[in-house]
Amino acid sequence: MSHPRRWWILAVLCLSLLTLVVDNTVLNLAIPSLMRDLGATPQDVQWVIDAYVLVFAGLLLTAGSLSDRYGRRRVLMIGLVLFGGASLAATLAAEPWQLIAARALMGAGGACVMPSTLSILITVFDETERRKAFAAWSSVAMVGVIAGPTLGGFLLQHYYWGSVFLLNVPIAVLAIVAALVLMPETYGSPRGVDPVGVVLSIAGMGGLVWAVISAPAGDLNPLLIVGAVVALLGFVLWERRTPHPLLPLGLFRDRSFSGASFSIVLLSFGAGALMLALTQYLQFVLGYEPLKAGLALLPYVVAAMVFNGLGATLGKKISNRTLIVAGLLIMGVGFGVLSTLTYGYGTLITSLMIMGVGGGLAGPAAYATLMGAVPPDHAGVGSALNDTVQQVGMALSVAVLGSVLAGMYTASMPESAPEAARESISGALALGDPAVARAGRDAFVSAMSVGSLVGLGCSIAAAVVAFLVLRRTAPQPAAEPQPVA
Numbered sequence: 001m002s003h004p005r006r007w008w009i010l011a012v013l014c015l016s017l018l019t020l021v022v023d024n025t026v027l028n029l030a031i032p033s034l035m036r037d038l039g040a041t042p043q044d045v046q047w048v049i050d051a052y053v054l055v056f057a058g059l060l061l062t063a064g065s066l067s068d069r070y071g072r073r074r075v076l077m078i079g080l081v082l083f084g085g086a087s088l089a090a091t092l093a094a095e096p097w098q099l100i101a102a103r104a105l106m107g108a109g110g111a112c113v114m115p116s117t118l119s120i121l122i123t124v125f126d127e128t129e130r131r132k133a134f135a136a137w138s139s140v141a142m143v144g145v146i147a148g149p150t151l152g153g154f155l156l157q158h159y160y161w162g163s164v165f166l167l168n169v170p171i172a173v174l175a176i177v178a179a180l181v182l183m184p185e186t187y188g189s190p191r192g193v194d195p196v197g198v199v200l201s202i203a204g205m206g207g208l209v210w211a212v213i214s215a216p217a218g219d220l221n222p223l224l225i226v227g228a229v230v231a232l233l234g235f236v237l238w239e240r241r242t243p244h245p246l247l248p249l250g251l252f253r254d255r256s257f258s259g260a261s262f263s264i265v266l267l268s269f270g271a272g273a274l275m276l277a278l279t280q281y282l283q284f285v286l287g288y289e290p291l292k293a294g295l296a297l298l299p300y301v302v303a304a305m306v307f308n309g310l311g312a313t314l315g316k317k318i319s320n321r322t323l324i325v326a327g328l329l330i331m332g333v334g335f336g337v338l339s340t341l342t343y344g345y346g347t348l349i350t351s352l353m354i355m356g357v358g359g360g361l362a363g364p365a366a367y368a369t370l371m372g373a374v375p376p377d378h379a380g381v382g383s384a385l386n387d388t389v390q391q392v393g394m395a396l397s398v399a400v401l402g403s404v405l406a407g408m409y410t411a412s413m414p415e416s417a418p419e420a421a422r423e424s425i426s427g428a429l430a431l432g433d434p435a436v437a438r439a440g441r442d443a444f445v446s447a448m449s450v451g452s453l454v455g456l457g458c459s460i461a462a463a464v465v466a467f468l469v470l471r472r473t474a475p476q477p478a479a480e481p482q483p484v485a
Contacts, residue, residue: 003125003184008182009182009183009184012175012179012183013120013121014137015171015174015175016076016117016175017114019172020114022151022171023106023148023165024148026165027048027164029152029293032283032426033161035426036430044096044100048096048100051100051101052104052106052110053209055107056107056108058111059112060114061384061385061388063114063116067112067115071187072120072187073183074185075112076112076116076120077176078109079116080109080172080175080179083109083110084168084171084176085105085109086105087102089102090103091162102165120186124186148294150294152290153293194242194244194246196238196242197239197242197245200234204231204234207231208225208229254373255470256471259470260324261370262469263466264366264367264390266458266459267393268390268397269393269458277444277447277448277451280444281341281348281445281448282296284444285425286345297352300349300355301356304357307356307358307360308359309360310360310361320366321467323362323364324362324369325466326358326362327361327362327365330361331362332456335351335355335453336456338351338452339449342445343441343445351452401451401454405450406447409443410423412443412446412447413439414439417436417439425443428440
């Protein structure tokens with residue numbers, strides 16, 4: 001039975017989600033300012049991104065399990081306090097390492113917020129209204145994608161880079177107050193704590209992402225990757241034996257769950273680092289001001305919103321597998337168009353709108369398939385699994401493709417160029433030499449083309465996985481769409 005205050009509760013959950021969405025979109029736009037004002041190198045920028053993702057992905061399963069056991073509202077509010085407080089600390093950073101530390105704390109807060117929002121939504125709405133609730137949540141998430149670049153662009157154009165993090169603070173405070181007043185406490189089925197699983201999952205996921213980040217720069221310690229693999233293997237073996245597992249491994253025996261998970265990982269891997277490069281292309285290559293760069297992405301967001309709603313509606317008539325495969329192939333077309341990018345906005349926005357169409361069709365079906373395999377008593381850890389597979393793909397993308405893009409940029413620069421220019425496009429532009437600046441822009445465009453081809457390959461691979469692994473089932477009218485990030 002639905003909760004009598006369910007729509008007010010949905011508003012609080014949407015507000016909490018909005019905090020995370022706005023932060024992620026604003027940060028990408030702020031990267032050029034960070035590189036200029038903090039003297040951040042491309043490696044520093046990667047760590048600003050990865051510090052959040054590493055902690056977020058490492059703690060998601062633990063936070064989801066804790067929310068089921070100790071209360072989803074309680075964990076949500078703890079997450080909002082951490083996220084808002086760390087955002088305030090980020091505004092005071094004077095060195096790249098200080099911002100990286102603040103981003104790590106924000107990752108811990110986000111790990112508490114994200115699974116709690118989805119699990120609470122599932123518990124306060126019954127099946128007759130759940131689709132409508134998820135549709136509203138999806139729309140708010142996309143509004144956040146619009147609002148983030150627009151507000152962030154305005155702030156970056158008129159104030160310093162730290163102002164973008166201040167956006168999170170009032171939203172977090174408002175969400176905390178609303179949760180206290182409106183939201184009931186909900187719990188999962190009582191079960192024991194799994195401290196060994198917690199330690200092994202954090203060590204395994206954290207070590208794996210750290211190893212991937214370190215490898216391209218030649219700083220990889222073999223003991224790190226060995227330790228990560230041992231921890232993950234130990235986690236799997238332990239979860240199979242313990243009576244109260246942190247992660248119910250039986251979920252992965254469900255072909256729908258496994259197929260959706262692998263498809264999401266591949267899709268996130270192909271898109272993650274490339275989206276990071278887009279804002280740098282708009283500002284460094286095309287010379288857009290931050291506000292204009294944010295507004296330039298609006299057609300992509302509109303396309304994603306429209307087809308996200310259409311994808312959710314088509315889920316009543318067309319199987320999830322068909323929608324996922326079709327959407328992923330359309331996204332591949334978008335990456336193919338992007339690989340032809342030279343100088344100009346037309347090709348860029350055309351490719352992004354095609355990706356928005358594909359993501360809108362595939363996203364709701366993929367997440368509905370994944371969440372449909374999760375028992376209600378494990379809603380918290382199930383939501384965490386949903387977020388984990390996406391964040392793992394994003395973390396690996398930023399680590400691997402980010403390094404590949406940086407390497408391709410350096411390789412494309414003339415050997416006679418100054419070291420600062422060969423290191424990053426911001427360094428090339430800062431020198432004030434028109435010839436070096438032109439070479440930097442050309443090298444950056446070449447690197448983006450290579451990254452686009454990787455995205456194309458990942459989209460095709462994800463479509464093949466979905467086609468081969470997912471069962472062809474009848475459409476599910478009660479499917480639960482989720483926003484496409």
